[in-house]
Amino acid sequence: MEYQILKIQIADCIATVTISRPAALNALNTNFFKELNHFLDDLEPREDVKVLVITGEGKSFVAGADIAEMAPMNSDEGYAFSTFGQRTFDRLEQLPMPVIAAVNGYALGGGCELAMACDFRIASKLAKFGQPEMNLGMIPGYAATQRLSRLTGLGNALYLILTAETITADDALRMGLVQKVTEPELLMEEVMKLALKMAGNGSQAVPVAKRVIREGISMNFGEASELEAVEFGKQFDRTATKEGMKAFLEKRKPVW
Ligand code: CAA
Secondary structure (H helix, E strand, C coil): CCCCCEEEEEECCEEEEEECCHHHCCCECHHHHHHHHHHHHHHCCCCCCCEEEEEECCCEEECCECHHHHCCCCHHHHHHHHHHHHHHHHHHHCCCCCEEEEECCEEECHHHHHHHHCCEEEEECCCEEECHHHHHCCCCCCCHHHHHHHHHCHHHHHHHHHHCCEEEHHHHHHHCCCCEEECHHHHHHHHHHHHHHHHCCCHHHHHHHHHHHHHHCCCCHHHHHHHHHHHHHHHHHCHHHHHHHHHHHCCCCCCC
């Protein structure tokens, strides 16, 4: 497939997807979701890619779902538009490798929802977050009603969705929506540093930790702790885990 919207770069075990539709501030349309699904088809079986980074071109990360595409829709089409987006973001969330949103600018509506489907969010000081759908007389459709409260708590989710307020990166950091805020020119450098850290030492345990955390959150505490214990136990059959502990005891760096 020849991509029109996504720019893809793979280097040093890190895949970077740049959403590039700057004339519409990278608004998400059906073609974007088709391209992202195609990219995920290619990415899912790959073992050489250890981290995925998603960012936007220009002054926007993503300014929302494409309002021009949505405007003429009827209720069936609106439902299909929502579920297609939701299913795609679920696939992103369920990738085995960590996914970082490098939020360079506006992350509004569907853009904030895309960022929330990533494992964590590193934001430029210039980034702006919000769920402005109320200004359009609608509710969010790519799972902000669910992910926002899980990430920031019920009060913050209700506040952001009901007021449609746009907040700064620092406010998003205070709410727990964002994990780190950087100077704009340092955003990608900071993100790559984190990506390389996760792709490096002990990286075989990273997908396991991600799965246990993500699956555990929808289980009760006892079931989730059992899942952790099962996965913890399995590691003792792995040479990488043995080597990690052996190296510590022998006061040397592990050879992975
Ligand atoms: N959909 C389609 N086009 C969009 C867009 C969107 N979400 N956001 C911006 N654009 C387009 C504008 O229409 C404009 O196009 P033209 O040059 O052809 O007129 C271009 O991008 C530049 O936008 P602005 O001139 O508005 O740029 P600005 O710097 O003055 O304002 C902004 C930036 C505050 C982000 C403003 O563009 C804005 O408010 N955008 C809409 C944000 C929004 O409401 N997002 C939620 C969408 S609904 C949704 O996402 C539902 C869901 O959950 C599934």
